[in-house]
Amino acid sequence: MADGQPVQDGEAARGLAYSGPPPPMPGEAVEVADGVLWLRFRLPMALDHVNGWALRDGDGWLIVDTGLNLPDTREAWEAVLAGPLGGRPVTRVLATHMHPDHIGLVGWLCERFEAPLLMSRLEYVTARMLMADTGPAPEGGAAFYRAAGWDEGRIEAWRSGYGRFAMGVAPLPPSYRRIVGGERLRIDGRDWRLVAGEGHSPEHVGLWRLDDGVFISGDQVLPKISSNVSVWPTEPLADPLGDWIAACERLRSALPADLYVLPSHGEPFNGLHPRLDALVRGHGVALKRLKRRLAEPARAVDVFGSLFARPVSDGVYAMATGEAVAHLNYLERRGRAERRRDGDGVDWWRATGPEETET
Template identity: 65%
Template sequence: MADGVITSEGETATGAPGLRGLAYPLGDPPTPGEAAEAAPGVLWMRLPLPMALNHINVYAIEDGDGWVIVDTGLQTPDSVEAWEAALTGPLGGRPVTRVVCTHMHPDHIGLAGWLCERFDAPLLMSQLEYITGRMLASDTGPAPEDGVRFFRAAGWAEERLERYRQTYGMFSKGVAPLPAGYRRLSAGDILSIGGQDWSIVVGNGHSPEHVCLWRRSDGVFIAGDQILPRISSNISVWPTEPLADPLADWLRSLDRLGDLLPAETLVLPGHGEPFTGVLPRIEALKRGHAVSLKRLARTLRTPSRAIDVFPSLFARPVGDGLLGMATGEAIAHLNHLEAQGKARRARDADGVDWWTTLETEPEE
């Protein structure tokens, strides 16, 4: 999972269908250091990211005389500068009372420890996200041979495997030290912020126990990366759990959210712009992955490595900077077909997995 530092949210992600049914009621995003009102008592801020996906949205919720912060950005000088401007500007110099992180990817937890220490504020996360984040932040190397075997099996060349060895441990570079303790958030919890109740909704697949916040009283849903408006959340398999089927977890989460959320919900996502139209978006995401899986099954009529199936999943060429994430997402789709009895793998003498379809007449 260490390559998830460049994640999270896939410029290479599959299932980027049309945006019919979506509306963006808040207009242009705020510049770093500024804020826009997303809903009563909720400010929308945007921080820069030094990658193809060049921003993350963070939110501040009024909490009496202070603010609850939801997600924090990556630990970079640009993000710190934007926070300094926001804290003295639109946040009015008022203290941060709590820090909530939706999940453990570095662009979401990177400055959580910095904010918690600065304001003596507690960190709130789900258990699996906190533990996984602490684990990855402390894993600075050397690169495990299990990881090398994993990416060799996917078809990586030896020179790219050597680069993996040399750059392993980048997760910690984007994350300030996390607090030694936290307050657990679990599905169904009610979080009181400024006299308003926010229900904790948990999703899976993009990360282990992703927290979303839902203010039922007016239909505001802080989604993190569980639902994004313009791209599909990155759903990947990593060396820590090579046989996982996170795509099944994510699709089940989409089904639950589709049953739970009203049609008029205002979604405040981790990337892209706040939007309405959550139900058609959920259906489009599910449809996009179904189409990708059909294309993948057709591709596997010819034995293929994970790196060979990129064209059936991604709309653009995969450059070296996105190879780790694209590989993880390709394996997630291959594992999903395998779990459904529609594909199998065979490892050759060089340690490379070759995938083939088990469908005699793949559906067109």
């Protein structure tokens, strides 16, 4: 689960090759391709880092993703700006998606350099909504987690921590420049194609430099972990896993196999097509395990063992629940599972149709 507790993917190493330099320390930068600097910022969680990128942009730099709004991240940025970026200005800031570890200091950089923010519409609007949604916790959210099998103590803890999104994000710019998948962006006289994704976030955007195959993949393609794909209380019947699988299949068809992938977590790698295949195959195997588990009625919280390779800690319990519901919704949409809500508001799931075996 990217953006939380990492779950190692056993197939991650198949067909992948790592050829880049060692990761930079916070406050440092290393060049991974012509005019592309790799930055890294600490995260205070099991997934302990996020990568950012500085792209040479004429007399300055276009920044892709920024880390969280934390004192040590700002300190790292001060060192990067004064050192590896040579005191040259930030000309533009691009956010691949709206999760706090990617947009935490977007507003800070944009304000400091009077630089425009480039972001897809759904990502920007969703981020602004979450920044403003500070409470009180809605009862619909409590009902969602109760349906998933949470006890009242865990629901009360969720209520007390509601609205924390804004804590890791500096105020966003009040306006932005919309970007969409498929358009070309001119950076330092070279064309980059914007690549749309879905599932992990509403309208994720990556960047592919056409003349040399550099691909900034954000969280849409990670080398060693599978990104979190969750249902949240705001859209309880959503099918983000269907969106995620479709996006992986689209990317495999649309992108060349030999791209040099720069992910938001982990190290740069070659092997885009094998990795996309492994991501889709991994979810397929998990769905088969889940359907077998549903031979007996179960709540969302009862199926974690079918989906995750390690115990789920309290810090990522909501994400694990969201991912479990995403898999259950996926099966329900395709007639392979059904739910029944009991008198206490708890959903009990069971498999429908023929039994499946893991391959």
